[in-house]
Structures are given as C-alpha cells and as structure tokens.
Amino acid sequence: MLKLELRPQASPVWSVASPLLALAITVVLGSLLFIALGKDPVRGLQMFFWEPVKSNYALGELMVKATPLLLIALGLAVCFRSNVWNIGAEGQFVLGAICAGGVALLADKESSRWIVLGILLAGIAGGMAWAGITAFLRDRFNANEILVSLMLVYVAVQLLVWLVFGPWKDPGGYNFPQSKTFDAVTQVPRLMKGSRVSIGLLIALAGAAALWIFLFRTRAGFAQQVGGLAPAAARYAGFSSRKALWVALLVSGGAAGLAGALEVAGPVGQLTPYIPVGYGFAAIIVAFVGRLHPVGMVFSAILMSMFYIGGELAQSRMGLPKSITGLFQGLLLFALLACDTLMVYRVRWGKTADAGRKAVA
C-alpha cells in the first residue's frame, strides 16, 4: 500500500524537482487528451513545445508574451509571500492599459519621444490606484482582498468597454469599438528590427533582479515576508501589517499596470475590448510554478507563454478549441499542487505505523 510519511524538514531537492515532475505529468496528460480528441499527440505537443522556439521570430513572440506574465507575476510574488491574496491583477492590468492609453491618445506628430515614459508611468499609477482600492477596503473595513480584487477585474473591464464604445471611440473607425491607433511616437522602443520584442523585456528582467534584492537582501523585504510566514512573529517584532498590505498591493498593482501600459503602447497600439487576455490570471500560475522566486518565475513565464502560443497554433492548425490554452494552464497548476505534496511528505511502500493515527484523525 502507498503511504505518505511526514518529512522532518521540507525537501530542497523536491522544491526544484516538483515543478519539473508537474511539467512531465502535464505533457503525459496533454498527450492523452490529444489522443482522446482524435489528434496526433506528437503533432499536438510540437505545437506547444517546438513551434514556439524553432526560429528567431518565434522566440521573439515567445518573449512578447512572457514579458507581461513575468512583470505581473513578480508583483504577485510580493503579495503572496506576504499573505495578501491579490487575485485581481487582470483588473490592474486593464487599468494600467486604460491610463497609458489615455496619455498615448494625447500624443500627436510633434510629441517628444519622452512621452513613452509618461505612458509607462501613467500605466503604473493606474494599476496602483486600482489595487489601492482593494488595499483601502481591506485596511479600513477588513474587506476580503480576494473577493474585492477579483470583482474589481470585472469593473475594470466594463470601464474599458465603456470607453471604447463611448468617449474614446475612433471617429474614423467605421463604428468599431476601438480607440484611434496611437501615434507612432508612443511606440515603446523595440530591441531589434524584425521582432516585436521591446525594452519591456529588459524592464521585466531588471524587475526580477530588483525583487531578488528586495526579498533576500533588505530588511524591508524580510519584514514583508515575516508578515506572511508568521503574523504573530511580525507583530512581536513590530513589523507593521498595514504597511505590508499597502506595499504588497501597490507593488503588484504597479507591476500589473506597467505590463498593461507596455502591452497597449507596444504590440497592440490602440485600446480595444480585447486588451484583457487573461495575463493577470495566468500570472498567478506563473508565480506559483516559479515558486514565488524571481529566477523561477522567469522560467515559468516562458513556459506559460509557450502554452499561450501553442494554444493559438493548435487552434489555427489543428482545429482544436481555444480553451486548450486554459486547459494546459490548469493541468500544470493542478499537477504542481499534487507534486508539492512530495516536498513535505515522502512516499513509502507497505504498511506503516501511522495507519492508526490516520484512522483517528
């Protein structure tokens, strides 16, 4: 019989091996899914794991999608490590896009290149303000931040839809619900010709380095995490839980807002109702698969980006439904949660002494 036995200390090996095992399980289950749908599993897996990396252009597209995922996940890691459950990064992303878009719409031919800085700062401010509502309601009225931040996602989406159907609709846009295309001067600088990768990638990587320093080398980062690991110890030490709440939500809101700004002033180039594509939710998975560790999240963001691209390819080339992307993301998260058991427990074959204890429990 299979038994789980508590480890005296969490295994460091499995904290790295568990995401890899989860990925393997996802691949196996994914293959079975392709077979069940009557598709060639090899071709299906190719869409997800080979097509996105086979050329420079494909790699560029991979980075374009990985950038917002990584940025948002970095912010969320601050939240989750301090036990603040911000589920509404998608809404903060949308608000960042709206604010950045508002500034971008002001630009004309004579505007300076520096307007890009204004656009990005507006995005950050928008995301912070949206997350700030959650922080305020939690701080002042002890409202549950999970529910508030999640519900605010839908408010943010409605706000965006209202803007592009109403005041910001492009007068020359044949009545399509979208703003006018931003002036070329608002475009976030690209890293190289022939690829859509922008300086956003560098910002995200710098963000990962900054987060590492904050979490592991500053007292403020230490205090932030103690609040999440042991609230009573934080109170004993005198680390303010209110400050931790505000820092967590403002940082993650700002990061999500910046991602939104980079998206509208980069690949999209205008405001449309299709700005929210689920990066804010996918980033939650990125954060956990990456172990809330800045380096881990770089890899998991790339992986999740592969799922996005693979899902789109499977849709266009193999005729599979759009939901295949979400399915793969979900498979990975659940496999990871299951594999994480191995960090704290070890598996034993045969009868062990703990049988009696479990029966009672």
Next chain:
Amino acid sequence: MAGITKRYPAVVANDQVSLTVAPGQIHAVLGENGAGKSTLMKIIYGSVKPDAGRMLWNGQPVTIRNPQEARALGIAMVFQHFSLFDTLTVAENVWLGLDKSLPLAEVTRQITETAAAYGLDVDPTRPVHTLSVGEMQRVEIIRALLTHPQLLILDEPTSVLTPQAVERLFVVLRQLAAQGCSILYISHKLHEIRALCEACTVLRGGRVSGTCDPREESNASLSRLMIGAEPPQLQHRPAQVGAPVLQVQALSLERESPFGTDLHGVTLQVRAGEVVGIAGVSGNGQRELLYALSGEDTRAEPAMVQVAGQDAGRLGPGQRRALGLHFVPEERLGRGAVPSLGLAHNLMLTRGEAVGRGGWIRIRALRQQARNIIERFNVRAGGPDAAARSLSGGNLQKFIVGREIDARPRLLVVSQPTWGVDVGAAAQIRAEILALRDAGCAVLVVSEELDELFELSDRLHVIAKGRLSPSLARGEATVERIGEWMSGLWDHEPAEATPEAARVEA
C-alpha cells in the same frame, strides 16, 4: 502492557515500555517533557497505534483501535488541553460525548448527582466560557466519570490549578481510587507524585528508567531517575537594586478577543538589578498584560507604561526595544521565531546590528552573530541556517532567550521562560536570567510554575482576574499565601501589605 514501542520519523517515542496498573491504584507516570509520557497514554487510549508490544486488559489481550473502543472498555482520559466548546453549557458539552439516546435533562441530573457525590461543584447550566480553568477541569473529570471508567488517565492535571485546587483534586482522586477505579497520573512535579501516588513508573528518553513507590523516595532520588542527575542549584546573590526601569501605573485595558481578560488598574514597578515575578493561573490576564508591555498592544494611555522614565504606552515594539525593553514571548514558534526561517534570519526580528545603510542585510555578519549566540548559549542546532522549527523546544528557547539577553537589555520581560523545556536547559536559562540581573538589568518574569518563581524572583506579584496583587518580598511569600492570592483574595489582608508594596503604590 508490555514491550510497547512507538517510532516517529525523527525519534523513538516509546522503546520497550512496560507498565502494570493494579485495580484501585493511583499510578504515576513521571518523566520530563519529551520522555514519551503522552505518547504512551495516547496508545492506551487508542488514539495512537504502537509499532510493537501488546496490551492486557483485565488479563485479556486487547487491541484498541480508537478512543471509542477505549471508552467501551472502561478507559477514560482527561487531556491537558481541554476539549470543551466555549459557547455551550456544561451539560451540553457533557451530552456531546455521551450516548445520544439520553435526554439532556437526564444528563443534567446525572451531572448534578456525580458532582455532589465527589464534591465536584459545577453548575450544569452555565456556559463553559464563564467557567474558571479549575471548573473546566472538573467538567472534564465529570464527563469522564459519567462513562463509569475502570481506568482514568489524567495528563498533567495540575498545571492549570492553584495549590488549593490541587488539594481538592487529590481528595476526589483518592475517593475514586477507594471505590476501585484505577488512575494513571501523568506529571513531572515530584512533590505531587509523592503526595498522591502509590506506584510510579519513570520514563527517560522513551525508556522505563525505573519503577518505585514514590512515598518511599525523595525528590532527589526521583529526579535522578527522571533526568539522570540532580538538578543543579542556582546561586542567588542579594539584589543590588537601582532606579526603576519599568513603571506600570493603573493600566486598565478592555479585552481584545471575546474570551480574553480585561485588565483592571494594574500597577507595577521593576527596578534595575531585581527580578520581579508574576504568579497566577493562566488566563487571568497574563497574556493581555504582556501584549501591553511588549508593545504588541498599543491601546494603553502613554503614561500607563513607562520604560526608563519615558512614556511608552503608545510605542510599538521596535520603539520600546530602542528604549532597552526586550521581551521573550511564551509561544516560541510563530511568535518568538518564524518556524520556516533559519536562526540567523530570526535574529532580525529583534536585532538590527547586521542591517546596514538603507536596510541592506549583511548576510555574513548576520550568520556570525547567530553563530556567536549559538556558541555562547550552548544551543544545539545544525548551524546559523537551521530552520527554527528543526530545533527542540529547549534549544529554541535557549536561542530566543540568548537573542534577547545578548542585546544587553535594560529591561527583560520573560514569559514562561522554561515552559516545555528539559531540566538541563531550564537550569541554564534560569542561571542566565540571574546573571543578567546581577549585571544590573531589570527583569520581569511571568510564569505559572511557582517553584520557578520562588527560585528566580526577589519580589512576587500575583495576577488574578485581570487584577495585580501588591508585591511580596520572596522571604514573606509562601506557597499557601500565593495560592490564596491566585484566587484574587488579597484584599482581605490590607494590613499585611508590605512596605515594599506600599512603595510601589506610592
């Protein structure tokens, strides 16, 4: 029972333990924390299954798979931590554990009957949260008695009782034993075992280190069986008292949680170079008082708490630490230390020496600081990066006490300094506290162990129902008097208030 063995992943809790209890016998199981007493009792009660060994019940071999089977055989247990629902009445709580076919009125009648028969005075209609800890224990005992047990197991029953309540409990237990009920009495308090029990099995490190008749043994000989050595004696030099460092004036606070205690006009003074002890049964306001002193609760008026002459009532823990107040909380894991973090990082909860400009952590300096404390206070740990939860209770306590003492405080507030700590570590911690006092630090010790308070303190207060008694010099304090005061009965002897106490009032 014979040859009982129970292994856990990290330790062998019971190794070839054998134990025989005669009908009507009060049998003590003596041992330090972690000696395997509780595991052995849980095996008897069926909540833990042994890896090897067999159990005979009235001569018949039995396997007890769960507590229901144990109760069916006639085994009842009163746990150290009560399992009562605060919002239900006494009768409802008892009813929950019984056969559901009985109506509540019948249960109430049986409770009154049993209570009268054993002098266990409890009103069945009162909600449990209005009861004192001693009364809650009576409810637990009545609940156990209603199942008409042949064997009653009591796990550390006196840790929450005043000395007078302990005497009353002993009367009940002797009466039960006289009627033929066997009693297994688990404790680490030697004098209680010698006063009550007829037989004694001593456990050390999971093995039986001896069986004896405690009435014929001395504290010293029992202690040798229990820890393998006699406890070291403490040097208590006369106090060199200096200026007041902590002054608490008429501190009144409403409870924060519905089941907490209000503080009423607590007045207290601790001077440099003396140890002041606060005795009392837990749940009488110690927790609330300590929160208000440490700065974890900042609702007090600024002048109600003064540290080193400065109003500190509204200051947070960090600001009070800057004034020289260091605090060792009762809960080691989760409050005094973050369980999953290494010892070095746990230093940063209260110490800032390794934090440089702009809050930059100098990792090397931090590790070195942790290594120094580990060495100086003889902490057995895997190194400065060992997770706090990987240490035994005693070693973690040594580290936390060491962390605060090493900060050279002007005022050290310690709660339950040796709770759940083995005898060797406890002696070391007490010696460190006295050394700190001799170096001129003011020390406030809050403890439920009277022995410990008598050993450490120069003056003693008693806390009861959120009020603090006047102080008694150690020479004038006796167990009887402190015990009476634990019930809040100091107002009847105002004439006896000592000059010491009068000075505090002034």
